[in-house]
Amino acid sequence: MEIPKQIEEALSKGLIAAIAQEADSNEVLMMAWMNQEALRKTIETRRATYFSRSRNEIWIKGETSGNVQEVLEIKFDCDGDAVLLRIKQTGSACHTGQKSCFHNEL
Amino acid sequence: MEIPKQIEEALSKGLIAAIAQEADSNEVLMMAWMNQEALRKTIETRRATYFSRSRNEIWIKGETSGNVQEVLEIKFDCDGDAVLLRIKQTGSACHTGQKSCFHNEL
Numbered sequence: 261m262e263i264p265k266q267i268e269e270a271l272s273k274g275l276i277a278a279i280a281q282e283a284d285s286n287e288v289l290m291m292a293w294m295n296q297e298a299l300r301k302t303i304e305t306r307r308a309t310y311f312s313r314s315r316n317e318i319w320i321k322g323e324t325s326g327n328v329q330e331v332l333e334i335k336f337d338c339d340g341d342a343v344l345l346r347i348k349q350t351g352s353a354c355h356t357g358q359k360s361c362f363h364n365e366l
Numbered sequence: 367m368e369i370p371k372q373i374e375e376a377l378s379k380g381l382i383a384a385i386a387q388e389a390d391s392n393e394v395l396m397m398a399w400m401n402q403e404a405l406r407k408t409i410e411t412r413r414a415t416y417f418s419r420s421r422n423e424i425w426i427k428g429e430t431s432g433n434v435q436e437v438l439e440i441k442f443d444c445d446g447d448a449v450l451l452r453i454k455q456t457g458s459a460c461h462t463g464q465k466s467c468f469h470n471e472l
Contacts, residue, residue, distance in 0.1 A: 286392030291448035337467040342397035362441040
């Protein structure tokens with residue numbers, strides 16, 4: 261699959277932001293990063309796959325925990341530096357056991 | 367207002383991602399970037415304020431277009447590199463006139 265040129269351009273400058281939104285509820289569950297490989301794997305496998313900046317490697321969400329994300333739809337924004345994954349979440353998205361990583365309020 | 371230490375730590379390494387979600391509909395309207403100043407201004411003014419990577423400056427969303435974002439709630443994730451703004455959008459979020467910047471599908 262061809263990656264749109266806005267995204268290719270953004271990826272040439274660095275990582276892009278990937279927002280995982282539960283398709284049923286529209287709740288935003290997490291934000292993680294993607295390089296080109298992570299995006300390609302996500303498109304091909306329909307399993308959300310990200311790039312870890314701290315470990316400097318690709319990771320499949322839920323590979324060890326079982327809390328996988330089935331990707332139903334992928335949208336991207338005008339300047340191509342963010343993708344919105346519309347997903348079906350198994351279990352919780354957050355490693356704390358909370359449903360969403362955005363459970364802290366400022 | 368004190369900025370939580372996870373966010374301070376993330377900001378010391380670079381920009382953080384700011385996701386604007388319409389509070390009423392839960393629709394994700396856009397993603398932009400923040401540095402510490404943008405986050406502080408957003409907290410203080412309750413007007414979504416971002417940092418432009420291309421222009422290398424702070425910008426108040428809607429300052430010229432009138433399409434401002436009133437920030438009702440700010441959530442942040444575990445590792446502090448993303449904030450979720452729960453907003454009330456005036457007009458459209460996207461410069462194309464579409465409601466959301468995520469109007470393209472991959």
